[in-house]
Amino acid sequence: MAHVFAFVETRGADLRKVGLEAVTAARMLADKSGSGEVHALLLGPPGLSSKAAQIGQYGADVVIVAEHAGLANYSPEVAAATAADRIKSTGYRAAVFSTTAQGRDLAPRVAARLGVGLVTDVLSFEIEGDSIVVRHPMNIGKVIATIAITNTPALIAMRPNVISPTLNSRASRVETMQPTIDPASVRVKVIETRKGSGGKLDLAEAPVIVAGGRGLKAAENFKLVEELASAFGNAAVGATRAVTDDGWRPHSDQIGQTGRLVSPELYIAVGISGAVQHLAGMRTSKTIVAVNKDKDAPIFKVADYGIVGDVFDVIPALTEAVREAKKQH
Amino acid sequence: MKIAVCIKRVPDMDVRFRIGADNVSVDEAGLKFDINDFDAWAVEAALQLRDKNPGSEVTVISLGPDVVQETIRKALSMGADRGIQLKTDKVPFDGLAIAKALAEELKTGGYDLILFGKMSPDSSNGVVGPMSAELLDLPCVTAISSLEIANGKGTAKRELEGAQEIVEFPLPAVLTVDEGLNTARLPSLKGIMAAKKKPLEVKSAQIPQQQVKVRKLELPAERKAGRIVGEGSAAVPELVRLLQTEAKLL
Numbered sequence: 074m075a076h077v078f079a080f081v082e083t084r085g086a087d088l089r090k091v092g093l094e095a096v097t098a099a100r101m102l103a104d105k106s107g108s109g110e111v112h113a114l115l116l117g118p119p120g121l122s123s124k125a126a127q128i129g130q131y132g133a134d135v136v137i138v139a140e141h142a143g144l145a146n147y148s149p150e151v152a153a154a155t156a157a158d159r160i161k162s163t164g165y166r167a168a169v170f171s172t173t174a175q176g177r178d179l180a181p182r183v184a185a186r187l188g189v190g191l192v193t194d195v196l197s198f199e200i201e202g203d204s205i206v207v208r209h210p211m212n213i214g215k216v217i218a219t220i221a222i223t224n225t226p227a228l229i230a231m232r233p234n235v236i237s238p239t240l241n242s243r244a245s246r247v248e249t250m251q252p253t254i255d256p257a258s259v260r261v262k263v264i265e266t267r268k269g270s271g272g273k274l275d276l277a278e279a280p281v282i283v284a285g286g287r288g289l290k291a292a293e294n295f296k297l298v299e300e301l302a303s304a305f306g307n308a309a310v311g312a313t314r315a316v317t318d319d320g321w322r323p324h325s326d327q328i329g330q331t332g333r334l335v336s337p338e339l340y341i342a343v344g345i346s347g348a349v350q351h352l353a354g355m356r357t358s359k360t361i362v363a364v365n366k367d368k369d370a371p372i373f374k375v376a377d378y379g380i381v382g383d384v385f386d387v388i389p390a391l392t393e394a395v396r397e398a399k400k401q402h
Numbered sequence: 403m404k405i406a407v408c409i410k411r412v413p414d415m416d417v418r419f420r421i422g423a424d425n426v427s428v429d430e431a432g433l434k435f436d437i438n439d440f441d442a443w444a445v446e447a448a449l450q451l452r453d454k455n456p457g458s459e460v461t462v463i464s465l466g467p468d469v470v471q472e473t474i475r476k477a478l479s480m481g482a483d484r485g486i487q488l489k490t491d492k493v494p495f496d497g498l499a500i501a502k503a504l505a506e507e508l509k510t511g512g513y514d515l516i517l518f519g520k521m522s523p524d525s526s527n528g529v530v531g532p533m534s535a536e537l538l539d540l541p542c543v544t545a546i547s548s549l550e551i552a553n554g555k556g557t558a559k560r561e562l563e564g565a566q567e568i569v570e571f572p573l574p575a576v577l578t579v580d581e582g583l584n585t586a587r588l589p590s591l592k593g594i595m596a597a598k599k600k601p602l603e604v605k606s607a608q609i610p611q612q613q614v615k616v617r618k619l620e621l622p623a624e625r626k627a628g629r630i631v632g633e634g635s636a637a638v639p640e641l642v643r644l645l646q647t648e649a650k651l652l
């Protein structure tokens with residue numbers, strides 16, 4: 074039997090799209106390696122169990138629900154202990170995580186607890202004999218590595234948005250378990266949570282990202298970017314380091330080498346020059362649009378569609394046109 | 403306070419890389435190397451803490467071939483007190499193998515605080531810090547962008563998706579450093595002179611078997627050349643048409 078484990082990321086009692094991507098990836102791995110089952114772990118506050126059936130629709134045979142009132146927020150210690158213990162006791166061929174802020178924190182802890190290798194930011198995977206072979210960007214995406222993971226379980230953390238959640242309905246069983254350590258006993262205590270400015274959609278999962286750069290001239294002009302994002306309805310807002318350094322946006326919005334790595338369906342760069350460090354974070358986006366007044370700006374080298382022009386002229390018109398286009402659907 | 407900072411020597415990323423003849427490494431000819439930015443911020447954080455807490459000591463540790471001594475000297479010239487090279491011919495890709503070798507050394511040091519960068523740009527792994535913390539069974543906060551230590555307790559800010567958390571942790575602890583924590587100081591001339599006399603110990607690294615191995619490196623496919631749709635807001639209708647018909651995104 075080659076069962077595969079998936080860690081389903083949640084936010085409060087809501088599933089995240091990356092969680093469904095992890096289940097889909099686990100389903101693909103289980104099917105490729107024979108007749109294995111997918112076991113998906115849902116860990117969080119009470120109320121999560123109502124989401125179990127939905128996980129089954131994406132291909133989980135077993136949905137493991139570990140609810141606890143102390144888990145309103147991600148708890149690294151509880152998540153690492155619970156996932157590692159469950160993986161150890163069942164014995165899986167592979168375990169799938171997500172390369173998000175949460176997943177980047179969790180997956181290495183689980184790997185170390187299990188004493189097995191891990192590859193993060195996985196773009197694709199294959200099974201070859203005893204190895205799981207994955208592709209992973211190195212050198213800020215300027216080199217792509219093909220990497221063999223020989224350990225069992227093989228731990229991989231998928232890059233968000235490279236796999237679409239795919240329906241593959243199973244008559245899933247639900248198992249409940251207790252988190253293997255008490256959330257009240259953790260060593261690192263969260264004493265305050267501040268909501269970010271990013272709105273409901275996170276950069277990792279938004280199908281559309283509208284990102285702004287210094288070309289916007291001032292913090293208050295970021296509303297042009299926000300309005301375009303809200304015209305799309307399914308867009309998150311990102312920024313360059315020039316912008317986060319100046320405090321116009323929080324660091325968590327920064328896209329690039331030292332910020333977030335994203336690959337949405339559509340990336341709209343507004344007043345962004347396209348420095349290599351910025352491109353490192355977004356060049357794998359499926360379609361890139363750039364608006365910049367300098368026709369020689371490097372961003373145009375990676376943009377599928379460019380408009381040479383002033384953001385204060387172009388973006389309001391684009392926002393209006395997108396609103397119109399959306400209305401017609 | 404005894405503080406350790408794990409630092410990595412990495413190539414400057416602002417180049418066009420070439421794949422080496424072995425197909426599994428990057429051709430290093432012509433590349434410039436320096437301390438990983440995240441690690442430089444970690445060194446800076448350690449130096450600031452040391453200066454606030456008299457009697458403290460900052461040790462920098464780098465695993466790799468003899469060339470990493472340059473990186474260690476750089477941190478010493480910024481002001482770190484002593485360096486340790488964990489010597490090995492080649493830095494493995496497998497983060498757990500690196501973490502095990504570092505943890506072997508770290509557990510003997512009696513450190514109150516162990517700092518890592520959030521990620522090294524060459525491996526693009528972002529795993530060695532939290533892995534080391536687990537191996538050492540120490541509390542760990544990843545990707546911090548603020549830090550305060552007082553009375554044996556630390557407070558840090560960490561960025562999560564859509565939120566920031568303020569967390570409190572006991573010492574000893576492991577932290578990984580994100581951008582925004584500080585700006586790293588440049589070595590002064592005096593610092594560079596002083597660094598030459600600071601202790602740099604060389605020990606052989608205990609690297610366990612690697613379970614994750616690079617088989618092949620490639621350059622990514624170039625993006626297809628794009629096109630300029632037009633100028634100014636007059637080009638908007640054409641852009642929207644292309645997004646609808648070609649990219650099928652609207």
Ligand SMILES: Cc1cc2nc3c(=O)[nH]c(=O)nc-3n(C[C@H](O)[C@H](O)[C@H](O)COP(=O)(O)OP(=O)(O)OC[C@H]3O[C@@H](n4cnc5c(N)ncnc54)[C@H](O)[C@@H]3O)c2cc1C
Nearest residue numbers: 286287288313314315329330331332344346350366383384
């Ligand atoms: C180690 C390191 C790591 C880094 N990491 C990151 C990172 O993670 N992310 C990141 O983004 N950067 C990063 N940077 C910084 C990066 O090098 C650039 O400085 C930054 O991306 C530039 O941001 P920008 O495009 O907003 O600003 P600028 O480079 O100043 O570009 C502004 C652009 O706006 C255009 N413009 C101006 N006015 C208008 C107007 N009215 N209408 C239309 N266009 C206009 C200009 O033509 C210009 O192209 C890093 C740098 C270093 C050294």
Ligand SMILES: Nc1ncnc2c1ncn2[C@@H]1O[C@H](COP(=O)(O)O)[C@@H](O)[C@H]1O
Nearest residue numbers: 408409465518519521522527528529530
């Ligand atoms: N060879 C090394 N020597 C010392 N520290 C390292 C080494 N490799 C990684 N690290 C540390 O681990 C962090 C994360 O690296 P990585 O997991 O490779 O992205 C780096 O920022 C360093 O702090």
